[in-house]
Amino acid sequence: MFRLLRRTMEQKESPMRLREWLIAQIDSGNYAGLSWENEEKTLFKIPWKHAAKQDYRQNEDAALFKAWAVYKGKYREGRDRADPSAWKTRLRCALNKSSEFQEVSERSQLDISEPYKVYRIVEDTHTNTESAASSIKGKTSTEIHGQAVLHDNSNNSRVSGERPAETRLEFYTNNNVGTYDRPANVSVTLLTTWCPISDFRLLVYVFYHGKLVHKLITTSPEGCFILQGSAPVGNERIYGPCGAHTLSFPRLDALLLPPGIAEAMSRLLPHLEKGVLVWVAPDGVFIKRFCQGRVYWDGPLAQHTHQPNKLEREKTCKLLDINSFLQELHQHLQAGGPRPRYEIDLCFGEEFPDNNQPRSKKLITAQVVPLFAKELLEGLQKHDSELNLSLKSEAQK
Incomplete structure (x- = not known):
C-alpha cells in the first residue's frame, strides 16, 4: 500500500492536492471501508473508528490517516513515533479546511460498531470561472477575510423565479466595499449553491x-x-x-x-x-x-x-x-x-x-x-441602504 503511494509521489513532479490524492486512494481499493457512496462518485465514505475502542486495529483503522501523514511528510516510518490520533486529526482538519469537500452529517454513522463519515466532493469553482463568465452576465462574490464565500458558476441553480443578476459585490468583514455595481432595478442575488465558508468565528x-x-x-x-x-x-x-x-x-x-x-x-x-x-x-x-x-x-x-x-x-x-x-x-x-x-x-x-x-x-x-451570518446580513443591508439613498439623491437632482 505505502509502496504504491511512494511510487505515485516519485512519478509526479508536483504533489497532488487532497482531492486528487483522496480520489486515488478510494479508487485503489486498498483501504477497508473507504468507498464511493454513489455511481456519480461525488459521495464517499471514510471509516472513523475511535482509537479507544476495544476492537481498534491500528494497521487497518488508521491506515488512511497514516498514509496522508506519510504523503505530507509528517510521519516517517521507522523514525517518528506512531500517533494515530494526530494522523486522524491532520486529515480531518485538511478536509474541513478544503473548499472541495463537505461533510454530509445526516449520512454519517458514528455510534455503530464500524463508524464512518460521509463526505461530498464539491464542484471546483476555480476551474469553472471562465465558463461561468461566459454564461452569466454577473456574479455575487461575497468575501470574508479575503476568501470567497459565495460564487456563481455555470452549474449553479437559482432561487425559483429569479432572473440573472447583473451584480458584482465584494464584501469584507470591515464592511468596506471595493465595488458595488448593478442596475437600479436589480437587487442583490444570493445563490442557493455556494462554496464552503472560510469564516469559522x-x-x-x-x-x-x-x-x-x-x-x-x-x-x-x-x-x-x-x-x-x-x-x-x-x-x-x-x-x-x-x-x-x-x-x-x-x-x-x-x-x-x-x-x-x-x-x-x-x-x-x-x-x-x-x-x-x-x-x-x-x-x-x-x-x-x-x-x-x-x-x-x-x-x-x-x-x-x-x-x-x-x-x-x-x-x-x-x-x-x-x-x-x-x-x-x-x-x-x-x-x-x-x-x-x-x-x-x-x-x-x-x-x-x-x-x-x-x-x-x-x-x-x-x-x-x-x-459570517451576522456580518453578511448587516453588510448587505448597509449597502442596500446606501444604494437606495444614492438613487434617491440622483432622482431629486
Missing part, C-alpha cells in the same frame, strides 16, 4: 439569570466548548483531539447574585461538566452535548418555537443550515421577507423555550452568533 455570550457574565469571540475552526470543568479528553467519535476554544462558566463567588439564585446555580454547574461543543462547518452550525445535565436550545432549525427543544446527549445536532439562511436572506433583501435568523440560544438545566418564564429568568443561558 463564533461570538459567544454567557448569561447568569439574564446578566451578561462572559463574552468570547472564537477563531478556531474546531469550534468552542461551553462547559464547567475541562473538555472531554481523547473523544474522537466526532472531532478527536482538537484545538477548540474552551469557555468555562464563571465562578459564582466572583459575582453578585441573589442567595437563592446562587445556590441553585451551584447545584446545576457540577452537572455541566464537559458541557457542549459548538462549531461552524462548511454547510452550517452544529452542536454536540457531552454533559450529564440537560441542555435546551432555540434557533433557526429548532423544531419548536413555543415549547422546549432538547439536545440529545452524544448526538450531533444541526443548528443552522447555510443554504436555508442564504435563501431567507435573498427573500429578505429582494421581497421584504422576514429577517433571517442566525442567533442560537442555549439554556442549561431548564426547559427552553418556556412560555411561562422568559430567558432572562433562567439560571444559565448562552447565545451563539456565527459571525
